[in-house]
Amino acid sequence: MTVKKMLENDDSKLSIVVDGKFDFSLYQNFRDAYIDFQGRNVDIVLDLSKTTYMDSSALGMILLLKEYGDKNSNRIVIKSPNETVNKILEIAQFHRLLTIEI
Amino acid sequence: MTAVGTMLDNKLALVVDDSITQSRVLSHLLTEEGYQVISAVNGLDAFEKYVKYQPDLVLMDINMPVMNGYDAARKIKNHSNHDALCPLVFITNESTDSAYIKSIEAGGDGILVRPFSHQVFKAKIKSIQRISDLYSQLKRLQQEQDTDAKIAEKLMSGVIEARNFGLDRIGTVKKAAALFSGDIQLSALCPNGDVNVLLGDFTGHGLRSSIGALPLAETFRAMTGKGFSLLEIITQINTQLFNLLPADLFLAATFVTVSSHEESIYILNAGLPDAYVFSEEGAIKHKIASSHPPIGVVSTLLSDTQVSVVSVHSSDRVILLSDGIVEARNKLDQMYDYQRFERAVIKGIDRGDVCRNVLASVESFCQGMEQEDDISLVDIPCDGWQQNYALASQVDDSVLGENLTSIYRGLPPVWEWRLSLTGKSLATVNPIPIVMNQIYAIEGDKEHWLSLQTILTELFVNSLDHGVLGLSSDLKVSPEGFSEYYRERKSRLKCLDSGFVDILLEYYPLTSGGRLKVIIKDSGNGFDVVELFKNNVELPDSDMTLYGRGIELVEQLAESLEYFDDGRTVEASYLWAK
Numbered sequence: 001m002t003v004k005k006m007l008e009n010d011d012s013k014l015s016i017v018v019d020g021k022f023d024f025s026l027y028q029n030f031r032d033a034y035i036d037f038q039g040r041n042v043d044i045v046l047d048l049s050k051t052t053y054m055d056s057s058a059l060g061m062i063l064l065l066k067e068y069g070d071k072n073s074n075r076i077v078i079k080s081p082n083e084t085v086n087k088i089l090e091i092a093q094f095h096r097l098l099t100i101e102i
Numbered sequence: 103m104t105a106v107g108t109m110l111d112n113k114l115a116l117v118v119d120d121s122i123t124q125s126r127v128l129s130h131l132l133t134e135e136g137y138q139v140i141s142a143v144n145g146l147d148a149f150e151k152y153v154k155y156q157p158d159l160v161l162m163d164i165n166m167p168v169m170n171g172y173d174a175a176r177k178i179k180n181h182s183n184h185d186a187l188c189p190l191v192f193i194t195n196e197s198t199d200s201a202y203i204k205s206i207e208a209g210g211d212g213i214l215v216r217p218f219s220h221q222v223f224k225a226k227i228k229s230i231q232r233i234s235d236l237y238s239q240l241k242r243l244q245q246e247q248d249t250d251a252k253i254a255e256k257l258m259s260g261v262i263e264a265r266n267f268g269l270d271r272i273g274t275v276k277k278a279a280a281l282f283s284g285d286i287q288l289s290a291l292c293p294n295g296d297v298n299v300l301l302g303d304f305t306g307h308g309l310r311s312s313i314g315a316l317p318l319a320e321t322f323r324a325m326t327g328k329g330f331s332l333l334e335i336i337t338q339i340n341t342q343l344f345n346l347l348p349a350d351l352f353l354a355a356t357f358v359t360v361s362s363h364e365e366s367i368y369i370l371n372a373g374l375p376d377a378y379v380f381s382e383e384g385a386i387k388h389k390i391a392s393s394h395p396p397i398g399v400v401s402t403l404l405s406d407t408q409v410s411v412v413s414v415h416s417s418d419r420v421i422l423l424s425d426g427i428v429e430a431r432n433k434l435d436q437m438y439d440y441q442r443f444e445r446a447v448i449k450g451i452d453r454g455d456v457c458r459n460v461l462a463s464v465e466s467f468c469q470g471m472e473q474e475d476d477i478s479l480v481d482i483p484c485d486g487w488q489q490n491y492a493l494a495s496q497v498d499d500s501v502l503g504e505n506l507t508s509i510y511r512g513l514p515p516v517w518e519w520r521l522s523l524t525g526k527s528l529a530t531v532n533p534i535p536i537v538m539n540q541i542y543a544i545e546g547d548k549e550h551w552l553s554l555q556t557i558l559t560e561l562f563v564n565s566l567d568h569g570v571l572g573l574s575s576d577l578k579v580s581p582e583g584f585s586e587y588y589r590e591r592k593s594r595l596k597c598l599d600s601g602f603v604d605i606l607l608e609y610y611p612l613t614s615g616g617r618l619k620v621i622i623k624d625s626g627n628g629f630d631v632v633e634l635f636k637n638n639v640e641l642p643d644s645d646m647t648l649y650g651r652g653i654e655l656v657e658q659l660a661e662s663l664e665y666f667d668d669g670r671t672v673e674a675s676y677l678w679a680k
Binding site: 055056057059060061063064066067088090091092093094096097 | 303305349350351352354372373374375391392393394395396399400404425474475
């Protein structure tokens with residue numbers, strides 16, 4: 001269970017990779033990954049390709065990220081969730097709130 | 103005073119050593135550190151004194167007669183309650199790895215190897231005391247948290263869910279992962295006899311997830327009781343939770359109205375796993391998937407939000423579940439999942455107890471694995487929800503003690519109140535709660551107004567549907583027809599830009615009661631109430647008719663009911679005794 005962040009394209013894109021189980025124990029780490037990001041009008045990509053499972057507090061953390069993105073004009077993109085994780089996003093109808101790239 | 107105070111504040115140390123000299127030296131050093139000291143001469147003696155005095159620190163020699171230090175340590179650690187940590191330090195001459203390992207394995211919290219200086223000894227005691235202080239601080243915080251959670255749990259089950267309606271008929275399962283569950287189950291009776299049920303899952307578990315439960319329950323009950331539609335209730339709850347909760351706290355929930363007399367359910371799933379309609383043979387008739395993000399995520403419901411209308415048979419059951427069931431895991435990290443769940447429900451229907459069967463199935467699948475999420479299930483039968491309201495007792499002259507006819511004629515009402523809805527407002531405003539609020543405001547909130555509310559609701563809906571919208575009841579002849587009727591009604595409401603419904607109330611007080619006259623006019627082409635409802639279809643196994651039941655009910659509740667002007671005006675009089 002880790003959160004990694006990577007700056008790409010001359011710091012104009014922020015990628016956040018959540019490895020393993022995405023739950024409340026990552027609350028602080030996940031927040032730390034974007035909270036000091038100063039770029040405006042650029043994408044924040046939440047890469048879920050390595051995420052095995054996600055609970056409702058993870059959905060809550062994504063909503064906090066969305067709130068941050070809305071405030072700073074960052075487009076939030078959720079990338080490559082596995083089947084289990086995508087099912088959770090689907091039940092929560094998150095594709096109606098955020099861009100999800102399968 | 104100070105002396106006693108110091109005595110009470112002093113920590114108590116137990117020194118265990120068969121050598122009196124050694125014991126004295128250690129006791130002396132501990133006294134210098136502010137401890138009170140008692141001593142024991144062997145392991146057994148130590149254990150007995152430990153039990154008797156409950157010291158804050160134990161210093162333990164290893165080789166002693168009767169019982170050695172390791173055995174005594176094990177006995178002490180087994181005995182001590184885990185609310186307080188009493189650190190136990192071994193004092194030994196043996197500076198070997200095995201002595202060190204054996205000490206820790208016996209439950210020791212540290213080891214001091216002779217020879218050591220007085221300074222080292224005192225430093226060791228200080229460090230071990232620091233850990234013990236942290237431990238008790240942690241314990242205290244944990245206890246406070248437990249107490250808070252217990253209060254919240256009591257509030258939830260005792261205050262919120264104990265007020266649920268129809269629990270003798272609605273089956274529920276609720277197993278919390280933490281002491282306090284983030285899942286909430288609510289049920290309440292609508293004025294027309296339908297029942298509203300909610301299964302909700304707040305983000306996370308424990309106390310944190312409970313913040314929204316109270317306002318949710320209040321709003322759900324109050325609005326259901328006042329006759330608001332399901333969508334109106336959901337809209338209000340969404341706004342309320344959005345404003346109340348931080349961004350990462352929300353409510354995944356399924357809302358359902360079960361209407362026995364319409365043989366339909368109205369349902370919206372916002373963020374929960376599929377809800378089910380099962381037939382009595384155990385076939386899955388419908389699955390209602392989530393069609394909206396959880397409640398409290400967006401500031402207003404998404405614009406295309408729709409409550410689904412599903413035709414049901416009276417022997418069908420509606421099953422709602424939270425994700426805790428399908429995501430329950432066993433030792434092999436497999437999920438319980440939907441297939442097992444569906445099989446368990448089918449078996450449960452066969453055996454006549456869905457809840458018990460599903461719970462037993464989940465438990466046998468998990469085989470004692472610790473439950474990670476709250477588990478919640480609601481099982482609602484589709485029949486038997488009609489006419490649960492108390493019909494007003496018959497009121498006549500003898501009850502009121504006066505001649506009604508003579509008092510009624512020619513006297514003006516003491517108050518009258520009018521509400522006109524035109525065009526679009528007919529599609530967006532539900533006038534019944536507004537009218538009822540008006541009556542409550544003037545005449546007070548009384549139980550018997552429920553009957554009046556039923557009269558108002560039935561008459562208004564008739565005027566709107568058959569008058570303004572020109573819908574024919576023929577559509578409702580078949581059970582499937584009800585959802586078609588509802589769809590047609592919805593589409594006509596959407597393009598409505600003219601027409602009106604006018605509601606007038608006139609109030610006449612009587613010595614020991616009162617009379618309320620309701621006059622409703624509409625802009626439609628009129629309808630023949632007799633013609634409209636003459637084809638009432640008697641259903642087999644039921645004394646109910648699919649439509650026209652509303653008018654029958656009004657006739658029972660009202661003192662008089664008359665249609666004028668080809669059905670464009672209806673006048674009902676409602677009488678009550680104090």
